[in-house]
Amino acid sequence: MIHFLASIGRAVMAALAKVGSVALFALETISHLFRPPFYGREFWHALIQIGWLSLPVVGLTAFFTGGALALQIFAGGSRYGAEAVVPSIVAIGMVRELGPVLGGLMVAARVASSIAAEIGTMKVTEQIDALVTLSTHPMKYLTLPRVLAATLAVPVLVAVGDSVGIMGGYLVGVGRLDFNAATYLKNTVDFLEPWDITSGLFKGAAFGFIVATMGCYHGMQSGRGAQGVGAATKSAVVSASVLIFAANYILTELFFAA
Amino acid sequence: MIELRDIHKTFGANHVLRGVDLTVTKGNSLVIIGGSGTGKSVTLKCILGLIKPDQGQIFVDGQNVEDASRDAFLARFGMLFQGAALFDSIPVWQNVAFRLMRGALKRPKDEAREVAIEKLRRVGLKPEVADKFPAELSGGMQKRVGLARAIAADPEIIFFDEPTTGLDPIMSGVINDLIREIVTEMGATALTITHDMTSVRAIADNVAMLHDGVVKWTGPVNDMDTSGDPYVDQFIHGRAEGPIAAVR
Structure with a gap:
């Protein structure tokens, strides 16, 4: 019994130590935002890699989700004779929840993994040590540009995803469910409030921060060899995804709890 | 002059350095020899601040x-x-000029590129190599680019970590000769760690033998x-029999 309790205690301590380690890493990253030098080229490069190159995957995900959402709401709403709510529910669902969460998850899959693999490989091939010997702080050169770029780029991706998702719903609504095009658009716009949209963008920024921070953290903590880099990549994607869901719940409570 | 006094370093249960005392005089080339896992790289990384010693x-x-x-x-x-340890994402010349393109030693891009090409030439590489990426180069060429990067800012002290590992004997000879020439012409203090006895004889003024985390002979x-x-x-004779256990 004692051994069992001790093993639980050790696991809890290890988990808490990990949480503390991640929190310190995130705080150190933020602190570099206020301490030069800054590496603008690295930032622009990260912005393109994380923002621009994620557009297709986020857009396609949102498009098909918006379409499926329209079909589901129509099917569910028809049980109560409430088919007319399709445009407004698609719009609110996309901008408040599905746009940010699915966008964040797709970026986590694409970006957290690539950041962790890149930085992990740099670590095992001594490139991180080489940076230090060249008087370049790895947190400033590798971490801050990626975290900043993701924090700024993901809200933009979410905005694009929201629009494309609503468009997916519109195309299904008008093309498959026989909605009047003008009525569909009017219902979409009339029921959306500015806070619905901005809350989703705030979520996007938080998710972007989480994704890049997890990618960088696990890359920097990578073990030796291919197995170490593989484990770091897996941990980055899993932890980023779980934290996105956790942060989504907390932010939803903060933004919308009565 | 570099001076190490009673340096200790432990990783978990592994007491790697157990009191290293070592002196490298200015302009001298010291080579640290010793088996794998005896703490040579750790010693070097302690000097650079990549690893913090527990004591000393x-x-x-x-x-x-x-x-x-x-x-x-x-x-x-x-x-x-x-x-x-070249940076994969940037071309060779930017690797060489890395220190010259940022920080206190920053200079205009064209000037940094000129210096990089000059340093590449110094290590026997043609200017055409400058715009290639590290992955396009052979192991020997990568080592030479690494050497060009190490000397790009004309440092007073140069460290060489296993400079000939993974190279064929001819390329090893080329790298050894380059290191000796460059260290002599720059008047730099050099610290090298290697297993390669040919390198030792080509590069060293002095030798230190590290074993069990202490300097056994210098x-x-x-x-x-x-x-x-x-x-x-x-x-130095590569004998299986002797005080150094063959299985560690």
């Missing part, structure tokens, strides 16, 4: 490295890593063969 002090020109300004301290160093390279130290004898 390190002085560079009389100044404790703990008290030195980090950037100013590192600006005096160049280092050639075992696998060259002296001029010419005295190495007649040192009378059983550890040095076994190592």
